[in-house]
Amino acid sequence: MSNLIEKDIVRKDTFQFKPKARIIKTIGEELISNDNVAIIELVKNSYDANSPIVDIVFKGNVKTVKEGKKEKKVIDKEGAEILIVDAGAGMDFKTVNNAWMEPATNYKKKNVNPKKKFAGEKGIGRFAAAKLASNLELITKKENNNEIVVNFNWHKFSDEEKYLSEIYINYEVRNPEKIKDKGTVLKLTNLINDWDVQKISELRIALSRLLNPIVPEEDFLVYLKVPDALDKNLSGLIERPATLEQPDYSIKGTITNKGRPSNIIFISNVTKKTENLTFIDTEFLLRDPVRKSVAGSFNFEFKIWNRDDLGELAQKVKSTIKNVKKDLDDLSGISIYRDNIRVLPYGNQNNDWVRLDIRRVNNPTLRLSNNQIVGYISIGMDSNPDLKDQSNREGIVEGQAFEDIKEFIKLILNEVEQRRYDERPRKKDKIIPTQTSLFENFSLEPITTLIQQNSPKETVIEAVEKKDSEIKEGVKKVQEVISKYRRLSTLGQLIDTVLHDGRNYLNKIDVNSRLLLKAIENNNFDKNEISLLAVNIQNIRKDFAALFRRLEPFSGKKRGRPKNVILEEIIKNQFLIAHTELSRLEIEYEISQTQHKVTLDETDIAGIFMNLIQNSIYWLESISSKRKIAVEIVQNGQILSVLFSDNGPGIKKENADKIFDPYFSTKADGIGLGLTIAGELVLEYDGELSLVDNGPLDGATFRIDFKI
Helix, strand or coil, X not given: CHHHHHHHCCCCCCCCCCCECCHHHHHHHHHCCCHHHHHHHHHHHHHHCCCCEEEEEEECCEEEEEECCEEEEEEXXXXXEEEEEECCCCCCHHHHHHHHCCCCCCHHHHCCCCCCCCCCCCCCHHHHHHHHEEEEEEEEECCCCCEEEEEEEHHXXXXXXXXXXXXXXXXXXXXXXXXXXCEEEEEEEEECCCEEHHHHHHHHHHHHCCECXXXXXXXXXXXXXXXXXXXXXXXXXXXXXXXXXXXXXEEEEEECCCCCEEEEEEEECCCCEEEEECCCCCCCCCCCCCCCCCCCCEEEEEEECCCCCCHHHHHHCCCCHHHHHHHHHHHCEEEEEECCEEEECCCCCCCCCCCHHHHHHHCCCCCCCHHHEEEEEEECCCCCCCCCECCCCECECCCHHHHHHHHHHHHHHHHHHHHHHHHCCCCXXXXXXXXXXXXXXXXXXXXXXXXXXXXXXXXXXXXXXXXXXXXHHHHHHHHHHHHHHHHHHHHHHCHHHHHHHHHHHHHHHHHHHHHHHHHHHCCCCCHHHHHHHHHHHHHHHXXXXXXXXXXXXXXXXXXXXXXXXXXHHHHHHHHHHCHHHHHHCCEEEEECCCCCEEEECHHHHHHHHHHHHHHHHHHHCCCCCCEEEEEEEEEECCEEEEEEEECCCCCCHHHCCCCCCCCCCCCCCCCCXXXXXXXXXXXXXXXXXXXXXXXXXXXXXXXXXXXX
């Protein structure tokens, strides 16, 4: 057989890829998103060359152009040039020929500097020049070497017919003329775009963040020079503003490669307090103890400002509130630095990659927004191998390691938010400690009594009583609306459960229906088999209907009069609704084998216990030992008490008096309304919801007392 195949072969050989010349322009123009990113890529090369300083010089005529009805000044691209000058190591001809002229070279990897890591390793950043201008003159000189001049005309690489191997680049080696000692000069001419004030202002901001603005490298400076006719204030050394030295709060430390916090320091300049947070104090571990972090170790520092009170800060830095806000707007956000060089676009304006603003929308009382934070995550090529750059040099490849980083950031900020909550002045809006209903004060009854005691005029009393009746009727309607939204809010937490269970039931019905049809189509069908399949479908339908019956209390329909219900059965139904998550986490639960008949609204009771169950599920996920929930119900006279307990991590003592506050939450993404809603529901029955010590299990224990 093999002989026949050999005879059929006409020719056997090898061939190669033949890249077209325009691949170079494609790299420069399509992988580099804009002009500012292109300049930053070229500045990174200067950093990699160990230059102590890099000058970026714009030369050209300034003209005024119309943009709609407005006018603006721009550097006219006709006849303009950009110079990028450094005093780095420079290159000899061998390096230019065998490294700079090789796309995707691994030259930097092979020539590792033990004192620092390189900003670029893919070997494509230099082609950013093609994004900026049609022509590039490269002048470079290594110490004690001749000067090398290479001229690139990027238009040559636009020829769709030519291959890369057909493009020849002119160069010369000469005695030093432009560079005295060592370094590199990039001269870009025939610019592709004009440059205006806004664009160069954005470049200044980007350059100020190129190296870590909180912990800068003092041995690498960037100097920007633009024509005075454009705006002389844009020229000068790129420096970080004094505003960054005066945060209200800061937190810094390390997350180890095992996902554990280390050397965490929290500083409050509001109360002049510094805390060294130990591992026991913090909750920085991923909640799922089975899944270990794959992000690797990293350092972090976040500086935080209360933006609603910047007057004192403006005085300290001898500036105005407007300028302080601008500094924060320019630099706010969380940046990522790999080996001390910034990874774009994280931290850019409007780049809320951790979705902090969404957290704040959901909980404005507690959460921090993106524009309140100037922070960084410091990673490394060696310490974080799973955090890889995207090919376009703008972003990290999405994956589990990147998701771990985002989760850690929220866990870290959650610690700041809880401490900031204690220090911030706010209205006393606690509900549970007062043990009074939200609507108790909406009554004119005390005034009516006072008038009856001091005024005999029936018309006044009648008017007040009428108004009191109207207010009570209005409150009743408001209570109905709020009750509806409370039910819908709780149902929102159960959407995943509903979809998961509903899909499972539908799949089972579908499978059994197909089997039933197949059995019927068989001429020799078995009646017993068909009967069994029909019974299976009926049983699945009953289970499906039971799911909807359990969910019915959370529907938005109008409430009726409270009915006599068995408390234990309602509680059990809530556990059955949550069975998917309970099973996934192998959480055992136990409910008192009693039966207490109570006259309570099933909707309210379901809402109370669903909130408690959801809280327990969340926190039990963070432990690796056997997970348990226990519900004990006892009656003492007219008081029916429910102890709801789990063996999770419990509640810190310093948070015990805050967990019932609206919008306070110790969850990284928590909204902080669950316990508030549960507490308000209990109060409507003259009951009390409280946190107690020494419960049946050693985690958190809540006690609910109903008057019956």
